[in-house]
Amino acid sequence: MADKKIKLNFDSSWDYAPAPESAGHVQLKERYELFIDGEFVQPKSGVYFNTINPATEEKIAEVAEANTADVDRAVQAARKAFGPWSKLSGSERGKYIYRIARLIQERAREFAVVESMDGGKPIRESRDIDIPLVAGHFFYYAGWADKLEYAFPNQKVEPIGVAGQIIPWNFPLLMAAWKLAPALATGNTVVLKPAETTPLTAMLLAELIRDAQLPKGVVNIITGAGKTGADIVAHKDIDKIAFTGSTEVGKIIQRATAGTDKKLTLELGGKAAHIIFEDAALDQAVEGVVNGIFFNQGHVCCAGSRLLVQESVYDKVMQKLRDRLDTLIVGDPLDKNTDVGAINSREQWEKIDGYIQLAKKAGNEVIQPKCQLPKKGFWTPPTVVAGLAQSSRLVSEEIFGPVLAVQTFRTLDEAVEKANNTPYGLSAGVWTQKGAKIFEVSTRLRSGIVWANTYNKFDPTSPFGGYKESGFGREGGMHGLAPYVNIK
Amino acid sequence: MPEFHLKSLTDRVGIEERAQRITSRSIKKEAKIDGLKRVLSMIDLTTLEGKDTPGKVRQLCYKAQHLYDSYPDLPNVAAVCVYPTHVRTAVEALKGSGINVAAVATYFPSGQSSAEVKIADTRFAVEEGADEIDMVISRGKFLAGEYNFVYDEIAAVKEACGKAHLKVILETGELDNYDQVRLASDIAMHAGADFIKTSTGKVQPAATLPVTLVMLEAIREFYYETGKMIGMKPAGGISNSKLALHYLVMVKEILGDAWLNKDWFRFGASSLANDVLMQLVKQQTGNYQSMDYFSKD
Numbered sequence: 073m074a075d076k077k078i079k080l081n082f083d084s085s086w087d088y089a090p091a092p093e094s095a096g097h098v099q100l101k102e103r104y105e106l107f108i109d110g111e112f113v114q115p116k117s118g119v120y121f122n123t124i125n126p127a128t129e130e131k132i133a134e135v136a137e138a139n140t141a142d143v144d145r146a147v148q149a150a151r152k153a154f155g156p157w158s159k160l161s162g163s164e165r166g167k168y169i170y171r172i173a174r175l176i177q178e179r180a181r182e183f184a185v186v187e188s189m190d191g192g193k194p195i196r197e198s199r200d201i202d203i204p205l206v207a208g209h210f211f212y213y214a215g216w217a218d219k220l221e222y223a224f225p226n227q228k229v230e231p232i233g234v235a236g237q238i239i240p241w242n243f244p245l246l247m248a249a250w251k252l253a254p255a256l257a258t259g260n261t262v263v264l265k266p267a268e269t270t271p272l273t274a275m276l277l278a279e280l281i282r283d284a285q286l287p288k289g290v291v292n293i294i295t296g297a298g299k300t301g302a303d304i305v306a307h308k309d310i311d312k313i314a315f316t317g318s319t320e321v322g323k324i325i326q327r328a329t330a331g332t333d334k335k336l337t338l339e340l341g342g343k344a345a346h347i348i349f350e351d352a353a354l355d356q357a358v359e360g361v362v363n364g365i366f367f368n369q370g371h372v373c374c375a376g377s378r379l380l381v382q383e384s385v386y387d388k389v390m391q392k393l394r395d396r397l398d399t400l401i402v403g404d405p406l407d408k409n410t411d412v413g414a415i416n417s418r419e420q421w422e423k424i425d426g427y428i429q430l431a432k433k434a435g436n437e438v439i440q441p442k443c444q445l446p447k448k449g450f451w452t453p454p455t456v457v458a459g460l461a462q463s464s465r466l467v468s469e470e471i472f473g474p475v476l477a478v479q480t481f482r483t484l485d486e487a488v489e490k491a492n493n494t495p496y497g498l499s500a501g502v503w504t505q506k507g508a509k510i511f512e513v514s515t516r517l518r519s520g521i522v523w524a525n526t527y528n529k530f531d532p533t534s535p536f537g538g539y540k541e542s543g544f545g546r547e548g549g550m551h552g553l554a555p556y557v558n559i560k
Numbered sequence: 561m562p563e564f565h566l567k568s569l570t571d572r573v574g575i576e577e578r579a580q581r582i583t584s585r586s587i588k589k590e591a592k593i594d595g596l597k598r599v600l601s602m603i604d605l606t607t608l609e610g611k612d613t614p615g616k617v618r619q620l621c622y623k624a625q626h627l628y629d630s631y632p633d634l635p636n637v638a639a640v641c642v643y644p645t646h647v648r649t650a651v652e653a654l655k656g657s658g659i660n661v662a663a664v665a666t667y668f669p670s671g672q673s674s675a676e677v678k679i680a681d682t683r684f685a686v687e688e689g690a691d692e693i694d695m696v697i698s699r700g701k702f703l704a705g706e707y708n709f710v711y712d713e714i715a716a717v718k719e720a721c722g723k724a725h726l727k728v729i730l731e732t733g734e735l736d737n738y739d740q741v742r743l744a745s746d747i748a749m750h751a752g753a754d755f756i757k758t759s760t761g762k763v764q765p766a767a768t769l770p771v772t773l774v775m776l777e778a779i780r781e782f783y784y785e786t787g788k789m790i791g792m793k794p795a796g797g798i799s800n801s802k803l804a805l806h807y808l809v810m811v812k813e814i815l816g817d818a819w820l821n822k823d824w825f826r827f828g829a830s831s832l833a834n835d836v837l838m839q840l841v842k843q844q845t846g847n848y849q850s851m852d853y854f855s856k857d
Contacts, residue, residue: 078783078784078787080780080783080815080816080818081816081817081818082812082813082816082817083817084812084816084817084820085817085820086591086594086595086598086808086812086817086820087591088585088586088587088591089587089588089589089590089591089592091586091587091588196584200584351568353568353569353570353571353574354569355569355570355574355777355781356570356571356573356574356575356578357571357574359574359577359578360574388784391784395780395816399812399813408584408585408586409585409586505568505569505571525571525573525574526573526574526577
């Protein structure tokens with residue numbers, strides 16, 4: 073039996089020197105306009121808002137706020153472009169999408185730096201995960217553009233029309249790619265709205281799309297907050313809404329589109345269970361748990377935010393987890409050695425901190441590493457809350473931050489029951505070296521994605537989407553084409 | 561003595577991903593210089609050839625104490641590693657330097673001989689003055705599932721070592737998977753190893769980052785369970801500074817500061833020292849020097 077008292081010491085006499093990614097090659101404008109009909113135009117609203125760097129709280133740029141009239145202008149541009157674009161041959165559409173993918177690869181470093189500046193995520197992630205996946209999604213769906221009859225054999229498909237796409241702030245450019253690539257491949261035109269805290273990479277993408285000489289109006293990118301999003305959802309000439317974001321807003325959108333002929337896909341929140349059985353490879357399981365919850369500061373809808381550990385290995389797992397927490401490097405998102413970056417906004421930081429205070433008040437065991445947080449900016453250290461009951465709000469509610477809720481279980485049945493006992497159903501993780509157990513548990517888990525002996529693996533070829541209140545519709549893979557076509 | 565069974569305690573995909581992530585740490589400037597000096601101080605400067613002579617060994621021992629005299633305050637290497645027949649030469653050449661003499665023993669590198677021969681080989685090296693013994697396990701017996709035989713053999717060699725430190729070479733390149741590496745590590749630590757070591761350098765693949773990770777995790781588990789620290793020595797194939805720094809990062813992030821010195825971590829290498837020297841001089845002067853400025857032996 074492991075001695076719980078033994079703790080490794082990570083106060084090192086050998087510290088890594090700062091290794092900041094150079095931002096010198098990035099040239100940002102002071103002000104970004106709306107991208108409508110192939111051009112950057114001033115908003116009719118006349119209003120601009122600031123986008124800040126959450127690691128420093130400094131303003132990076134001003135961004136236009138689209139009002140109802142601006143949304144209408146963008147939708148009209150998309151409608152006008154729809155006819156010619158939808159009539160292009162699949163191979164011609166594919167050429168444009170391939171071109172976008174290649175240009176993203178060429179400018180990958182620039183996109184990665186801006187993504188980390190505007191959103192707070194570590195450069196290691198934006199450089200190695202986000203941007204390569206962005207290019208990957210465009211490449212993947214470019215390939216489908218002229219092969220739709222193979223994706224839908226013995227059926228005739230046609231594009232839906234104008235898609236309104238509203239995306240979140242946690243993977244700003246990647247979510248734009250998830251939305252744009254399948255819509256374009258199937259012949260739709262688009263009005264896309266990035267989140268108000270992370271609009272910059274979408275605006276760089278708008279410049280790239282202009283440079284790629286995509287026909288005018290096929291992609292329109294407009295910025296703004298919730299009101300702009302509501303205007304998109306309410307616009308009469310939009311045929312399809314695709315939304316990724318909170319379950320709360322998803323429900324509002326579903327109410328707003330009810331009774332209209334708008335098609336709808338929603339990719340919403342989650343509270344994924346990460347189940348460690350006693351026969352798991354525990355060292356790798358602990359690493360998977362760390363990746364599951366601290367990846368992108370836990371701002372991940374499929375984050376493994378609930379840890380279920382079999383009681384027989386609980387002490388061992390917690391001992392390893394405590395030691396691993398101490399080696400995570402929290403700080404400057406642009407430093408190549410940073411593991412956990414800045415919380416995306418003050419609003420989100422307050423929400424996360426509320427849950428940590430709640431845990432402390434309830435007398436829960438709150439484990440945080442000793443780490444020096446920067447003075448300015450929004451920061452939450454990696455946090456583990458142990459000994460929680462199923463009825464705790466930390467277990468039932470989505471925190472969307474680097475906070476892991478730990479519970480124990482005794483039997484496989486209990487683990488499955490606890491894992492499924494949530495309104496969400498986006499993702500889950502299973503750790504056991506026994507193959508049969510993986511199949512049994514993954515079959516019984518009610519979630520759209522189950523990772524076994526790994527976590528947070530994304531691939532353009534793999535469908536992604538939820539059960540229950542985590543939404544409906546699938547993005548990625550061949551399945552991701554279906555929400556953008558009508559079958560004739 | 562615990563009962564040993566082959567259990568699945570490791571996951572290949574996770575191990576290789578973690579090892580890969582270790583390599584993404586960026587080590588620059590003063591961290592690099594400090595790291596490289598640590599690497600030098602952890603090297604077991606090695607010559608293990610049939611054609612080794614006292615002359616060659618004496619030259620190696622001189623180099624161990626004078627890595628690059630024009631660079632101020634360089635540490636010495638940790639040890640010089642030779643065959644038992646050259647131990648006496650090395651001991652004399654290194655007298656007063658604080659550098660240990662390590663000897664490979666137990667019918668290195670194959671280990672295919674009788675228990676008597678292996679014990680005698682060990683005793684001879686110790687009597688000649690070796691401070692450290694690098695033994696090989698019987699991989700054939702291990703693969704045949706005779707774990708108790710392997711345990712007993714290590715325990716017997718440990719006894720023959722007396723005061724000399726025992727490093728146990730698993731020869732991971734001849735084992736089939738990470739679960740076996742983990743089990744072999746456990747057997748060696750329970751049987752009395754002071755260090756566990758990846759390879760003889762005579763079999764490919766020799767040391768790799770993933771294999772080293774598995775062994776470091778075994779050491780961590782053993783420490784959690786017993787409170788006893790065991791050292792780690794990757795050997796073979798670590799020939800450049802960048803790779804050596806990856807190993808250092810791995811030790812730092814898996815086991816922490818206590819292991820980050822020559823008492824608990826060694827590199828078994830022959831050509832690594834020169835690459836580290838070249839990098840250090842480059843940090844100092846801004847230019848890479850020709851390899852001809854660094855003595856080969």
